[in-house]
Amino acid sequence: MSEYTNRRPVSLLDVAKAAGVSRATASLVLRESPLVADGTRQRVVETMKNLGYIYNRGAANLRRNSTGTIGLVLSNIGSPFYSTLMAGVDETNEAGSIVTLVANSVDSPDRQIRQIRRLREHNVDGIILCPAIGSDETLAAELARLDLPCVQALRHAELLGGDYVGADYRSGIEKAVRHLVGSGRRRIVFVGATTLHSAARERNEGFRHAIRMHGLNDGLVVAGAPDNAYDVAALDRLLKARNPPDAAVCYNDVIALDVMNRLRSHGRQPGQDFAVIGMDNLPQAAGAFPALTTIATHPREVGQQAAALLQKRIAQLGPSKGEHIIVPPSLIVRRSCGEASVAA
Amino acid sequence: MSEYTNRRPVSLLDVAKAAGVSRATASLVLRESPLVADGTRQRVVETMKNLGYIYNRGAANLRRNSTGTIGLVLSNIGSPFYSTLMAGVDETNEAGSIVTLVANSVDSPDRQIRQIRRLREHNVDGIILCPAIGSDETLAAELARLDLPCVQALRHAELLGGDYVGADYRSGIEKAVRHLVGSGRRRIVFVGATTLHSAARERNEGFRHAIRMHGLNDGLVVAGAPDNAYDVAALDRLLKARNPPDAAVCYNDVIALDVMNRLRSHGRQPGQDFAVIGMDNLPQAAGAFPALTTIATHPREVGQQAAALLQKRIAQLGPSKGEHIIVPPSLIVRRSCGEASVAA
DNA sequence: CGACGGATATAGATCGATCTAAATCCTCCG
DNA sequence: CGGAGGATTTAGATCGATCTATATCCGTCG
Structure with a gap:
């Protein structure tokens, strides 16, 4: 058994119907809004469990215009140094329930641009970038065009007003x-x-x-x-x-x-x-x-700080940029x- | 300059209007359908470029019910061995323009379940899983419930009919x-x-x-x-x-x-x-x-094979399971x- | 008794693409 | 000239959530 049948999954509307409330109310329950009465909430939660409801974040993202994902572009996944950085990023991200999409530029500026576009299409809320060797104004232009918060890590190219986290x-x-x-x-x-x-x-x-x-x-x-x-x-x-x-x-x-x-x-x-x-x-x-x-x-710390800084940027949506965080070496x-x- | 203003991005409808065609036609152009006439195609493509259109994969995903992403759950990101595996996975994924979402179970079965749920909410099309130490029937039950293609890598728990890629x-x-x-x-x-x-x-x-x-x-x-x-x-x-x-x-x-x-x-x-x-x-x-x-x-090869097998499963949507691929050691x-x- | 207001619940529009089914447009032939 | 039929194009529904604005309920107070 357990063949993944392509059966239509349970949607919020299904839950709402089954629980005898409206889609809107069910949605409020999902988001733990204080607006819904305790009895109703319980009934809905119960129904969700019974039907095996799975939250469709993609649908929500479309409406909310943010995905709770960020992209991490490394110049060389696979190297222990970068994978430790990644572990740090993921740790902090996970604490903020953000998932990390990884991309590998293999230190090629072209690949790097392609990867960034790819991530952008997936609607990442921001990017942590360890710029590839040879990154130039093309990169800056593309980032400006994509209009996306970007924190550089470990290395910095001269991107306009860049946030940066690195070692000294x-x-x-x-x-x-x-x-x-x-x-x-x-x-x-x-x-x-x-x-x-x-x-x-x-x-x-x-x-x-x-x-x-x-x-x-x-x-x-x-x-x-x-x-x-x-x-x-x-x-x-x-x-x-x-x-x-x-x-x-x-x-x-x-x-x-x-x-x-x-x-x-x-x-x-x-x-x-x-x-x-x-x-x-x-x-x-x-x-x-x-x-x-x-x-x-301390690549792990650099990763954590970079993720934290990016989260901050994403949250504040606009104002001051150009913060530099330097993790002291020992x-x-x-x-x-x-x-x-x-x-x- | 280059503050990321939260301005509404250009949508396909905007492009269509500007190019004087319908949303449907513009969509066909996106997907390189042979149905649309050359002149029209060029006009639309041109308009996209001019307006700086960015494909919104999230919206498409909602309709198509697949995201072009897969989840990779490792028992320990950060270890060079696993990061090499990841590099292999990502390599093959990227060739199929699939993006990899990473998750770290840190060898804890509880975290592992949470991570899998998280990935599922993000509508990954499948999962590559290196099962955490102590994975038990809870895991199998959860995977069955989620009804998602899953390939195990490097280690295998006794999941019903599991696909597996590992070393000998x-x-x-x-x-x-x-x-x-x-x-x-x-x-x-x-x-x-x-x-x-x-x-x-x-x-x-x-x-x-x-x-x-x-x-x-x-x-x-x-x-x-x-x-x-x-x-x-x-x-x-x-x-x-x-x-x-x-x-x-x-x-x-x-x-x-x-x-x-x-x-x-x-x-x-x-x-x-x-x-x-x-x-x-x-x-x-x-x-x-x-x-x-x-x-x-050869963790890189294992990663590549696992990604390839998962792609196959996702594509064929259902039939035979339980393939075991063993990469010979040297x-x-x-x-x-x-x-x-x-x-x- | 009727109006007021806090507490709940909901209808309906919306995000931005894809898909289906149907509409146009042409060209060419009888 | 009318229409068959391939080539293009499109209207409108749809995916599954969120958001705004509004409705309903119910107890209380003047």
């Missing part, structure tokens, strides 16, 4: 450098530098700034590329040079873990004669060998940056 | 044991055994069966718990015993990575005097030190199970 990559990197300097490191290399998006650029700035602050050697930078790639040959060259670096701050944990392996193949021991710091605090960082020191960027010290400085 | 955990574990035996290991322990859900039970069976097949010592099993926990004390005891194991097959990669660290704290070298095999082929497996041998369970050999057997 700049100060995160600065913290990392300060920590390394504090434990005696002097030749610090930044691995994975790109200018692909705001989050990458902020890291570069943080590194440059910190290096200058501490009066260190400038220019120790290994270029990165999309998809957690970096210029491995360049790193190898640096390691083989006369005056090799003694510490690395990496674009993120994935790169940092790879750098640690790379070091070993050069006969260096990460955590002993070379300090490595990553960024993001992915689950694998703690379990790595040696455990990876990292700058936690340095999590583990063995990969030298035994001396670690407790456990 | 049983044969995966068997492969792992065979490989270890082939490279001379004899005392193989299974770390992380639980009976919490079908995927866990299948692994246990695979292990027991393989052990028997190869005539090995029975009973080397360390119990697991939800959330990638396992009985660490028990493992420690085994390692300190007179006749310690020389290899471990683990419930999944997360546990395997932890086991490798554990081994080191007992002075054993994973990949040299002890072989470790994980399961899932998470991204961190390849980057671990030593790189982790693992049984790839053993990926890396350094963690002994240098001899590795190429690179």
Whole structure:
């Protein structure tokens, strides 16, 4: 049994008839209006249960012109970092009984526009967007055209008056450098530098700034590329040079873990004669060998805040925009940056 | 500028009027019907563009009684494994221009039911469900009541006539044991055994069966718990015993990575005097030190297949059910199970 | 007794598309 | 010229809720 017969489902009108009230009254009961008498309410509720009534939110949406859904456009679902962000978004959304529609731009601006249109057709009430690499004025134009609340997360393109929730990559990197300097490191290399998006650029700035602050050697930078790639040959060259670096701050944990392996193949021991710091605090960082020191960027919190901000925008329907919420990063010290400085 | 004014959006009727045709004709143009004359079509399309018309799928859904959305209920968004599954689902869905609504049961049967109801209210056309630990007949009853196509993924509860897409955990574990035996290991322990859900039970069976097949010592099993926990004390005891194991097959990669660290704290070298095999082929497996041998369970493919199967069910509206699609696992050999057997 | 007013209940329009059934429009043929 | 018949087009009902404005009920008070 239980073949999904396409039988017409029970509608509010059916309920109303069965309960001997009008459609309007039944609707009021649904929305728990104080206008309806207790007896009536009970009778209707009872009838709903008996008939197995299921609320048709779609019909209500049409009339109310809002759906209780929002779209989440990520540049790469599937990456643990983004899926944690999503978990945060969904958590906050669910608390406000909002459902999340996901879309994956795979860091392609074209796909991104298509996804946003698709979401718009489904009448999402707003969008949380992690702008794809290469997002340009086309995106801004489209968003303006769609006339839809939009909060950017993690990265920001220059959209007019944008709300934004992200991590403080700049100060995160600065913290990392300060920590390394504090434990005696002097030749610090930044691995994975790109200018692909705001989050990458902020890291570069943080590194440059910190290096200058501490009066260190400038220019120790290994270029990165999309998809957690970096210029491995360049790193190898640096390691083989006369005056090799003694510490690395990496674009993120994935790169940092790879750098640690790379070091070993050069006969260096990460955590002993070379300090490595990553960024993001992915689950694998703690379990790595040696455990990876990292700058936690708290994607779950970013997701929660972004969802909350979007809900606020949707509710207030119009006024002030351009809020920036920055979730402060925290340095999590583990063995990969030298035994001396670690407790456990 | 670009405050999202709540101005009434352009409707199909507006377009029709402006183009000098009827609402019906405009609708036909939308759906690319061959019934409408070329000239008319062009005129209408033009008008749509000029007015900035946006298709209101919600309204259409109401009439058509289908929404082009499906719900994906996961037991733990946020985990990389599930987010990869989701990426697969979304990929296939998107190809069929279906959008994915996500919901997180956090492995709680109550939440799971609530989530399913919520999705149902949003008129999803079907559901992909990774049943929460402890799912029981309540779930089956609810699904029957909702009368909605449902494909189970990765785990299956005993839902009447269920479609299911998953990995072949049983044969995966068997492969792992065979490989270890082939490279001379004899005392193989299974770390992380639980009976919490079908995927866990299948692994246990695979292990027991393989052990028997190869005539090995029975009973080397360390119990697991939800959330990638396992009985660490028990493992420690085994390692300190007179006749310690020389290899471990683990419930999944997360546990395997932890086991490798554990081994080191007992002075054993994973990949040299002890072989470790994980399961899932998470991204961190390849980057671990030593790189982790693992049984790839291909969550992305599972997601794609599940989405495809669900689309099929939705399309055919009724007939045959109970299809089981099993994605074969593959053993990926890396350094963690002994240098001899590795190429690179 | 009739009017007033708070408490309930409801009729009917409405959201924006799709669908059915029927109306027009042409062209061409007898 | 009348009409058959394919090609287009359309009026109007419909999906299932919400909203506005109005009706009805009933107790109370002047």
